[in-house]
Amino acid sequence: MQHYKEKSTSKKHQEPKVTMLSAFKTIIWPRRNLVFIGLLLIIIKSASGLVLPWQSKVLLDQVVPNKDMSLLYSLIAIVIAAITVQAVTSYLLTRILSVQSQFLISELRSQVQKKVLSLPISFFDNTKSGALVSRIMNDVEGVRNLIGTGLVQLVGGTFTAVVSLIILIKLNPWMTLFVFVPLTLFGLIALKAFKFIRPIFRNRGKISAEVTGRLTETLAGVRVIKAFNAENQENIVFEEGVDKLYQNVKKSLTATALMTSSSTFLIGVATTGIMGMGGYYMMIGEMTTGDFLFFTLILGFMIAPIVQMSNIGSQLTEALAGLDRTEELMNMTAEEDNPNRTIELKTLKGDIEFKEVSFSYEEGKEVLHHINFKAAAGSVTALVGSSGSGKSTIAGLSATFLTPVSGVVTIDNQDLSKVKLSTYRQYLGVVLQDEFLFEGTIRENILFPRPNATEEELQNAVKAAYVNEFTDRFEEGLETLIGERGVKLSGGQRQRLAIARAILANPKIIILDEATSSLDTESEALIQKSLAELIKDRTTIVIAHRLSTIRQADQILVIEAGHIVERGNHEELIAKEGRYYELYTYQSKI
Incomplete structure (x- = not known):
């Protein structure tokens, strides 16, 4: 930058x-x-x-x-x-x-x-x-x-x-x-x-x-x-x-x-x-x-x-x-002209590892300090913590939107900073908190990552993300125009459309940034079912403020001020009665 x-x-x-x-x-x-x-x-x-x-x-x-x-x-x-x-x-x-x-x-x-x-x-x-x-x-x-x-x-x-x-x-x-x-x-x-x-x-x-x-x-x-x-x-x-x-x-x-x-x-x-x-x-x-x-x-x-x-x-x-x-x-x-990026990924298993990773947006102001963790292929890693703690930065590093200042992020034991980006990103799927939708129809937005997908593949993605739950009520169905940035859809509908898009892309690695934050309780229940389908057998890194949505994660990393202060699964972290326990019990009372 x-x-x-x-x-x-x-x-x-x-x-x-x-x-x-x-x-x-x-x-x-x-x-x-x-x-x-x-x-x-x-x-x-x-x-x-x-x-x-x-x-x-x-x-x-x-x-x-x-x-x-x-x-x-x-x-x-x-x-x-x-x-x-x-x-x-x-x-x-x-x-x-x-x-x-x-x-x-x-x-x-x-x-x-x-x-x-x-x-x-x-x-x-x-x-x-x-x-x-x-x-x-x-x-x-x-x-x-x-x-x-x-x-x-x-x-x-x-x-x-x-x-x-x-x-x-x-x-x-x-x-x-x-x-x-x-x-x-x-x-x-x-x-x-x-x-x-x-x-x-x-x-x-x-x-x-x-x-x-x-x-x-x-x-x-x-x-x-x-x-x-x-x-x-x-x-x-x-x-x-x-x-x-x-x-x-x-x-x-x-x-x-x-x-x-x-x-x-x-x-x-x-x-x-x-x-x-x-x-x-x-x-x-x-x-x-x-x-x-x-x-x-x-x-x-x-x-x-x-x-x-x-x-x-x-x-x-x-x-x-x-x-x-x-x-x-x-x-x-x-990006692709970086002379250091010479490794081409022919296949991808999906093991992601952070080794002593530090990062700063401005010189002398580190936002991540010596981060170490491994996300095994097919596992779900959840990132929790206060706003500004560094969760989105970790997600950005995993998606190759950012490059570490020091330390190494690896994919299948290959240094991610040396991998040709197009060969990595073809296996990547991202669902953001403020998901961007293009002006056009619902169909066009879902087909965006794979314009040549079959009708059967499209319908499978629509059903898996429960998009049909609201498109069936629309007169034009999947041909409904959604307006600039999807303004004609509710937050929950936009989020489900984005998840359908990710399901259709069929990635090996999924990054979910506050994917359920804009949903009401009913929509969240539907999304949880579709997310379960989306993350199956895929390496998943998920950021969530609603801790109830990540109870089944294989590992939970608690990030505070750019450090991993706790790690473990839900039961282990509750038993420790540390920072995660505080966050979880606080949300449970609300």
């Missing part, structure tokens, strides 16, 4: 890693065939755009003075053909590059989501789910500018500007040189602005993720918010986040406004100078009216892409900032 915290913190102080060159290698070059076709279309489109100013010169210098009707018809035909070429190439560019960029976005989202799911549980403990949703969905959006609109404008604009410059130099080198002075100043201002904007865009992604994360939590916890009349409190928190985002956007808009205003001023200066110089050259006969119009129109073709660079630069800067953040996630080490 600490590892990811430190990693993400240190990243904040590093220079951005994703550059245009690296983005070109990883994103553009693998799609080079489509991109090159796109570039060819861009060049054709840009070249056809130059036809109109060229024909305008012909119109003024040849057609009108000579009253040449045939040349006029030819001129109109050429202009219409050029406009048609522009329209067709524009359509093809959208089909090829814009569609490809959207495909790339969907592809990247899938890759990032796959990477996120491969990260350890400790990473999710430190990261809001809403923030991760924002990073998966929003951070990759900017790549459309690398292949789509941004690339079109950048390459097309550059080509147009270069060709226009050559034409301008041929028309009048001195007027062209005069224009270059303000354009050079604009270029220097733009470079400074982009350097200033990129960190702002990087920070914007972080702020946006935080705001989205908080909003997701707010919507998920709306019942708690309304129960405590805390709407105003949540509104204030959200408004603060939105304002923080606004302040960030304001900074980038200020820099963009500086570029826009400077370009307006400098281009105005250049235009005024061109009017003066053009007027002078026409008066002394070194320039025709057609030449001046042609120069002015071509000058617009050269300046427009350069001014557009401020917009393109912002788009590309935003894209690279998003890719920086995506790269952070993609560079994290997946």
Whole structure:
């Protein structure tokens, strides 16, 4: 857990890693065939755009003075053909590059989501789910500018500007040189602005993720918010986040406004100078009216892409900032990529043993101290004790959600920290206190661990967990929609559905975390019967506050302050009249 915290913190102080060159290698070059076709279309489109100013010169210098009707018809035909070429190439560019960029976005989202799911549980403990949703969905959006609109404008604009410059130099080198002075100043201002904007865009992604994360939590916890009349409190928190985002956007808009205003001023200066110089050259006969119009129109073709660079630069800067953040996630080490995990479990008997196991969530604050016990294959080990004593941490270590700081947890005498997780977890079943259900039908939730299970296997799980006891009363039966997180079901119904899911998974190892805590007496009686079926011949680790539910456990471990203070079966611990006896007799009186 600490590892990811430190990693993400240190990243904040590093220079951005994703550059245009690296983005070109990883994103553009693998799609080079489509991109090159796109570039060819861009060049054709840009070249056809130059036809109109060229024909305008012909119109003024040849057609009108000579009253040449045939040349006029030819001129109109050429202009219409050029406009048609522009329209067709524009359509093809959208089909090829814009569609490809959207495909790339969907592809990247899938890759990032796959990477996120491969990260350890400790990473999710430190990261809001809403923030991760924002990073998966929003951070990759900017790549459309690398292949789509941004690339079109950048390459097309550059080509147009270069060709226009050559034409301008041929028309009048001195007027062209005069224009270059303000354009050079604009270029220097733009470079400074982009350097200033990129960190702002990087920070914007972080702020946006935080705001989205908080909003997701707010919507998920709306019942708690309304129960405590805390709407105003949540509104204030959200408004603060939105304002923080606004302040960030304001900074980038200020820099963009500086570029826009400077370009307006400098281009105005250049235009005024061109009017003066053009007027002078026409008066002394070194320039025709057609030449001046042609120069002015071509000058617009050269300046427009350069001014557009401020917009393109912002788009590309935003894209690279998003890719920086995506790269952070993609560079994290997946659980399965741990080089120490080399052991593959072909079969599993189910012997679990803790040997001198200590664990801490934060450095220097141990929550487990030198835990030793063995859970034999097929046995039931119950963990009891006060809240915060370390029971759930032991369960988390058994499920490989956590890794010991010191000591060893073994499975069939193999060090669990060296076992490939997928080969262990295929034998694992977990039923949590606050069991998570997916939006959908009851059938879909039970089939979640084994989507291809037969109808007979499904029905056996339904009956074993007594799910049919309530689904038979539903009009839609197993096809009943349960709402987000199963909100349309009672606590007992959700718990039985979760147990049916675990029964269908047919695991060798079962971890039950307060599996009966949310049940009424009648539901608990039904669950006890289904649990007896679930744990048969399976290694079971069960956490329970209701001590009456674990009387038949093979061994009971009493955990207090991270230590095992007592161990034995129910009768032995009652006879000792120690901590377990106190807990049991206290609950019996209630």
